Structures are given as structure tokens and as C-alpha cells.
Amino acid sequence: xxxxxxxxxxxxxxxxxxxxxxxxxxxxxxxxxxxxxxxxxxxxxxxxxxxxxxxxxxxxxxxxxxxxxxxxxxxxxxxxxxxxxxxxxxxxxxxxxxxxxxxxxxxxxxxxxxxxxxxxxxxxxxxxxxxxxxxxxxxxxxxxxxxxxxxxxxxxxxxxxxxxxxxxxxxxxxxxxxxxxxxxxxxxxxxxxxxxxxxxxxxxxxxxxxxxxxxxxxxxxxxxxxxxxxxxxxxxxxxxxxxxxxxxxxxxxxxxxxxxx
Amino acid sequence: xxxxxxxxxxxxxxxxxxxxxxxxxxxxxxxxxxxxxxxxxxxxxxxxxxxxxxxxx
Numbered sequence: 001x002x003x004x005x006x007x008x009x010x011x012x013x014x015x016x017x018x019x020x021x022x023x024x025x026x027x028x029x030x031x032x033x034x035x036x037x038x039x040x041x042x043x044x045x046x047x048x049x050x051x052x053x054x055x056x057x058x059x060x061x062x063x064x065x066x067x068x069x070x071x072x073x074x075x076x077x078x079x080x081x082x083x084x085x086x087x088x089x090x091x092x093x094x095x096x097x098x099x100x101x102x103x104x105x106x107x108x109x110x111x112x113x114x115x116x117x118x119x120x121x122x123x124x125x126x127x128x129x130x131x132x133x134x135x136x137x138x139x140x141x142x143x144x145x146x147x148x149x150x151x152x153x154x155x156x157x158x159x160x161x162x163x164x165x166x167x168x169x170x171x172x173x174x175x176x177x178x179x180x181x182x183x184x185x186x187x188x189x190x191x192x193x194x195x196x197x198x199x200x201x202x203x204x205x206x207x208x209x210x211x212x213x214x215x216x217x218x219x220x221x222x223x224x225x226x227x228x229x230x231x232x233x234x235x236x237x238x239x240x241x242x243x244x245x246x247x248x249x250x251x252x253x254x255x256x257x258x259x260x261x
Numbered sequence: 262x263x264x265x266x267x268x269x270x271x272x273x274x275x276x277x278x279x280x281x282x283x284x285x286x287x288x289x290x291x292x293x294x295x296x297x298x299x300x301x302x303x304x305x306x307x308x309x310x311x312x313x314x315x316x317x318x
Contacts, residue, residue, distance in 0.1 A: 027292060030299070031296055031300065032296070034310055063315070087306075112293050133313075
């Protein structure tokens with residue numbers, strides 16, 4: 001792994017570690033099977049990235065469109081296999097987040113055995129994790145909880161937490177922490193169902209908590225559905241490319257793609 | 262004046278669970294080490310990856 005990140009740094013690739021590995025570094029997850037990177041969507045950076053992949057003898061893995069800016073801009077993921085069992089997914093324009101440069105400026109650095117890694121901030125990770133996979137919502141809530149623990153007194157963080165957790169116990173807890181401190185409650189239907197909450201309230205009626213939990217479940221389902229909808233045009237383009245035999249054949253060495261460029 | 266009941270924080274409750282508390286206490290470097298040690302124990306990492314890459318309809 002160290003040589004992968006050395007190759008990226010050696011070629012000057014602008015990247016961020018996202019998804020599962022990022023969640024592990026923050027303490028929000030314990031396992032993931034692959035490595036996901038968000039690279040700056042610029043043709044010079046894409047060329048640097050491909051040189052780095054060639055350095056580690058990466059091969060293209062399944063469902064990878066031609067590695068060109070057009071497909072980067074269209075939101076495709078590019079899949080690579082390095083050595084025997086390292087799977088790397090790379091995107092230049094991942095869903096639901098702002099620009100790479102904004103995320104890059106918010107990113108945090110972690111010192112690891114793989115070198116110093118630049119990792120997407122929790123604020124971006126929670127948006128990236130709003131996928132169609134139910135398991136990702138536990139990671140989101142863990143990220144939110146850990147972020148609140150980092151800055152317990154920061155009202156902006158608390159407001160963000162109220163908008164982003166999918167855990168009913170945390171939503172209740174954050175609401176009590178925020179009570180009488182926030183000028184206005186953030187607009188979220190699940191939170192609205194809990195109100196009124198004041199610092200003097202000892203307990204909330206069970207029916208309000210149950211209702212908020214139901215709404216959270218609905219919100220999660222809607223986010224998953226939006227996640228599925230987001231991928232439809234991209235999957236459709238992939239199918240067209242597959243039909244016209246335009247996907248890069250699996251096991252193609254990245255070095256050979258560089259020679260063609 | 263009625264005495265206010267103390268309400269235990271779910272945050273505290275959550276991390277009373279020993280393993281989570283332990284995981285959180287580790288450094289990011291150590292968490293990454295342990296996650297990859299766990300990954301090495303998975304028999305078929307490619308199968309696991311493919312299930313995510315190409316989910317069943």
C-alpha cells in the first residue's frame with residue numbers, strides 16, 4: 001500500500017481518500033475491502049494518475065470506460081486491480097458533493113503506515129456515503145457522532161449534526177444539546193417531529209420519538225432511492241459502451257494505455 | 262422546585278460498549294493496521310468486492 005501512495009505522491013497526483021478507508025481513519029467503520037479515491041478532474045491530473053498506476057503495475061478491472069475526461073465528467077468510476085487483491089476505485093466527479101478543490105481545502109491529513117494521507121473531511125464523507133446501500137447510513141451516523149465529540153460546543157457542528165445523523169438516539173441527544181442555543185432549528189422533518197425540545201425538558205413523549213424515528217427511516221429510504229436514481233444514466237452509458245465493446249478490457253495493463261495516449 | 266432528572270447521553274451510552282470505545286481510542290494509523298489485518302482474514306476479497314461493484318438486481 002505504501003508503494004501505491006508513494007507512486008501517487010511521486011507523480012504529484014491531487015487526490016483524496018474517501019469512503020471506507022476514510023471512515024476507518026476517522027473511527028466510523030472497521031472494515032472495507034477496497035480503496036476509493038477522488039482525484040481532481042483535470043486532464044493533467046488524470047495523466048499523472050495514470051502514470052502512478054503504471055508505476056504500480058495496475059491493471060484495469062471490470063466495468064471501466066475509456067479513461068478520458070468525458071467519462072470522468074459524466075461521473076463514472078474507474079476500477080483497477082493492483083497486485084493480487086487490491087481493488088481501487090477512482091472517481092473525478094463523485095455524487096452529491098461540491099467541487100474537488102473545495103473538498104481538498106477542507107480535507108484532513110492522517111499519518112499512517114502508508115504515508116501521510118489526505119482524507120476527505122467528515123462533512124463531505126457523509127454526503128458521499130448517502131448511497132443506495134443501507135449499511136452506509138450507520139457509517140454516516142458514526143461520522144456525525146464523532147464530529148460532534150470533536151467539537152462539543154460548536155453550534156455550527158451541532159446544527160450540521162441535526163441535519164445529517166440517521167440515528168434516532170443521536171438526533172434526540174443533539175436536539176437536547178442544541179435546545180435554547182440555536183436561534184432557529186434546522187429544517188428537517190424528523191427533527192420537527194421531536195419539537196418542542198427545551199433545555200428544561202426532562203423527557204420527550206414516546207410518540208414523538210417514535211414518529212421521528214419513522215421519519216428518519218423514510219428519509220433514509222428516500223436518500224437510497226436518490227442514490228439509485230443518480231446511477232441510472234451512468235449505468236445506462238456503461239451498458240451502451242459494453243454493447244459497442246468500448247469498455248476497457250479487464251486486465252489491460254495501465255502502462256499499455258499510456259503508450260496509446 | 263422539582264428536581265431535574267438527569268438524562269444519560271446516548272453518546273455516552275454508545276461508547277460504554279467496550280469494543281467501540283476501544284476502537285475509538287486507537288490512533289488512525291492503528292485503526293488502519295487492524296482493518297487491513299482483518300481484511301487479510303477474508304477468504305475471497307474479490308468476491309466481496311464484485312458484490313459491491315455489480316450488485317444483484
